[in-house]
Amino acid sequence: MVWRTLSRTLARRLLRVSPPLILAALYAGLILLGALLFKLPFATTQPITWSDALFTATSAVTVTGLAVFDVGAVLTHFGEFVLAVLIQLGGLGLMTFAVLVLAALGLPVGITGHIYLREDLNQNSMHQLSALVRTILKVVLFCEVTGALVLMLSFAPVLGFWEGLWVSAFHSISAFNNAGFSTFSDGLVGFATDPVVNLVIPALFIVGGIGYVVLQDIARQRSHHSWSLHTKIMLLGTAILIPWSVGSFALLEWTNPGTLGIFDSAGEKLMVSWFQGVTTRTAGFNTTDIGALHDSTVMLFISLMLIGGGPTSTAGGIKVTTFVVMILATIAFFRRQTQLHAFGRSIGLEQVLKVMALTSISVLVVFVGVFLLTASHDGHFVDVAFEVASAFGTVGLSRGYTTELTEFGRAMIIAIMFLGRVGPLTLGFFLATRTTPRVRYPEGQIHLG
Template sequence: MGAVLLLLPPMTVQPITLMDALFTSTSAVTVTGLAVIDTETDLTFWGQLVVAVLIQLGGLGLMTFAVLVWSALGLTLGITQGNYLREDLNQTSYVRLTRLVWTIFRVVIIAEVAGAMLLCLSFMPHHGLADGLWHAIFHSVSAFNNAGFSTFSPGLTGYALDPIVNTVIPALFIVGGIGYVVVADVWNRPFWRGWSLHTRLMIIGTGVLSVIGVGLTAVLEWTNPRTLGQFDSAGARLTVAWFQGVTTRTAGFNSTDIGGLHDSTSLLYMALMAIGGGPTSTAGGVKVTTIAVMVLATVAFLRRRTEIWAFGRSIPLGDVLKAMALISIAAALVFTAVFLLTLSHDGEFIDISFEVASAFGTTGLSRGYTGELSDFGRLVIMAVMFLGRVGPLTLGFFLATRMVPRVRYPAGQVHLG
């Protein structure tokens, strides 16, 4: 539907191809941000509005949006719809599902309206009242939903040192990326002691990854004349390192030239993009809690513990197996996509790998290779974006058939390591 709308004459300055429209709509609804057309110069206001609506629907979640409409019409949520919604929101119970959906809706509205009002302070002086307001609304929607789309051709490089942009945009995509369950916990429950294990792991994991991203960006790019080295003061370099270090995992905005990054920094960003944000959020990737569970399982193994626990709570074996399956499927997916693009394209390996990692993490950062993709390459990236947004395990659960084991076999020995 998004592609069909973007093909209409009022949406673009010049006609675009069906593949351009399909790629753009896929990137928008999966809140990725990879673009084969210029959002500022190739799309009219109406085309940008279509992209913004697709971003909102993709970030909010089509199941969540459907339940909002369902409940607004006064209809009750059936068992089948409850099952789908429970899986979509990563909940273990049917209780308060509709209430959680309305909580998500309120968080989205409050955050995006507040973000747009604050961004107006930066955009209106440069672009006027009407254009500045639209830029503020679009970037607020894009930031909260971790999409990375921008109505400015060079991204946010023109606002690299703007204090409002460097505060509001990261705040929006961090809140959107940690997940609605975490936001509800932090808002409604007492500090730390009242928080669930999931919330604690997400807060600590997000903090650690942010410190790693910002710190290593500053260290690796400090003297690079194409990125941080172009700024004279240490404060300016740290400001850009802050923005680029925290945006990498989820949002995909850029305040510097991504194509100018050192290969070492690009490799760091690929790892951060693959990790992504939190479950039940607007972010992609394998998720922070998945990595946290695997780290805890590794520590337990090295310490010869049979139980996996954190903060006085044990982690079930089923969750560990789920984390292992997710990482294995994600690794196989990324490897296959990189192999297919390397086989069909002549680009640099680091550029291709970066593009795939960005698509899987629904981040949207690119080393300038998106425009070099053939139609086959675009189809591969579109598939990776889709799987990165809905989650590889979601597809696996729908395709798999639950089987109850009727036979228990004697234990065997397998040599590992």
């Protein structure tokens, strides 16, 4: 009786706390647990500091991919397993994973669980949440298992069957969850022209980053005319960004002796351009030396990392749909249109205001991060800006600056990675909270632009 009373009291108190804050606390708890596991003596081949463990755990849970040490050399197979689990939980979402476990045990989720699940999946309502979770489970299992088996064709001949199987499974999990972690010291540079790697890895992070809502919509609605506005905008944005990023990378780096210039044939250069162009927005893998990029390419990458992937996905950034709506709103303003619309559907003012808020806060976080790191470090400005954008977009690409961070710098990047992953949840909650003004004021005139 006492236990039941305490449980009810705790449940009532939790309901008073905003779901995004609860989710943020759960993610923080998972990060601390991961750091503790990394500190176990059999998790690493050499001692690591608490700072190393906390940074790695944060990077894994936020599916970023930034690392302060060589993952393949420092972590044992147990440590790599812990890393893969943290990536999977961070990419899948804690509430999604909890619902899957409860469903497997035949236990009810409850209204509170559905509220937290709605926030974790960035949904506006609780309608068909269970169906979406089932879709997520099917997509994750199919993609990661299939990806691991196909990657065996490239990794097993080099590493042997069992080691190749583990490395294939690890990279499949890392790719689908858009984490960018690799057990190879130089990333995937050694497989830069491998056709299997260049097809499977991008396929995994593109599917994982496009969003489960889009995948469910495509699976249910065979005709593109029946797809939702969200799906159409997401697919349109992706169809534009991929050719843009691939083509721009090839154009800017074609003769760079540190990147594409080392390859002889145009086919090899295009293959590397394809991989590096599509991975930049969120995945964080590399098949070329990121530190050797031209400054113009670095600026291109920063913009792509800040855009990111799709909502309700394993990707980060402000999201493709946010970017597209922002462009549409800008075009509508210059055309003097009073209503924003796309594909025969209108986009409400509330959505436009949310886009403005998300973009403004994202730019502010990145600006503050760049300012503080520049003020406290002696590194090149471009390297610092690249690192901050990669952390906020939870991408994981680095120009080799991660290992040069001071303790303060690490703390800043940890905070930025965490905000990049769970910050939009909290922001979305407050944006969705309606308040009725008690006092109305007369309209004033402000001169803008």
